[in-house]
Amino acid sequence: MFRPSLRRVRVPALLAALLALALTVSPAAKAQTFTGSVNADTNSISASPAGPGLTFTPTLVDTGLDVVAGDRITGTATGTWVISGNDPITDANGQIGRTAGPWWVSSLLGQISDSGPYQYHAGGATPEDVEARTFFLGSSFDLIAGSTGRLYLAFNDTDYGNNEGSVNVSLAVTSATVPEPSAGALALLCLLPLLLCRAAVRSRASSR
Numbered sequence: 001m002f003r004p005s006l007r008r009v010r011v012p013a014l015l016a017a018l019l020a021l022a023l024t025v026s027p028a029a030k031a032q033t034f035t036g037s038v039n040a041d042t043n044s045i046s047a048s049p050a051g052p053g054l055t056f057t058p059t060l061v062d063t064g065l066d067v068v069a070g071d072r073i074t075g076t077a078t079g080t081w082v083i084s085g086n087d088p089i090t091d092a093n094g095q096i097g098r099t100a101g102p103w104w105v106s107s108l109l110g111q112i113s114d115s116g117p118y119q120y121h122a123g124g125a126t127p128e129d130v131e132a133r134t135f136f137l138g139s140s141f142d143l144i145a146g147s148t149g150r151l152y153l154a155f156n157d158t159d160y161g162n163n164e165g166s167v168n169v170s171l172a173v174t175s176a177t178v179p180e181p182s183a184g185a186l187a188l189l190c191l192l193p194l195l196l197c198r199a200a201v202r203s204r205a206s207s208r
Helices: 006-024 127-133 183-207
Strands: 032-039 061-067 072-082 093-100 103-113 134-136 140-144 149-155 164-174
Touching: 032 061, 032 072, 032 149, 061 164, 072 103, 103 127, 127 134
Parallel strands: none
Antiparallel strands: 032 164, 061 149, 072 140, 072 164, 093 103, 103 134, 103 149
């Protein structure tokens, strides 16, 4: 009666299992993270003062994260703020129904720029310059970056100096780049033809 060689069955299966393990333990794409606060007044998207005598100029929050087009941006924002004393207090989703630029007033915005942050009424930036780089985030977000550059955060506003409150933001940027195989996986791939050849030779010898 014909009995299949154990080596003929087990050796290729073992090599396949080892290769799968090596590829499985390849390093995964590592997420960049940011946790911080966005202030309604000092981090306004508008550099136009609400009145005279203000002693500061708002700046966008620099997350320190460099984003590549195609990366995934996820996160949440908690807290409340208000654009002026006569307006309703809102969360990071903003004042629904009232806009400043293309987005709701008092909403949390993101901006990706490879040439520094852009604000309305600052540095000669046009509204088109600002809006081409800026996007709505709100209180919960999961989106794909449409451009490459540094990620900034801002409060959507018409003028600064009369805003109050802040939100706490926690976000992650996950690379869209496929991770490279580990050194172990590459070494096993190089040795695989030799190991398979030796296994075949042994199988033939055992079957004679």
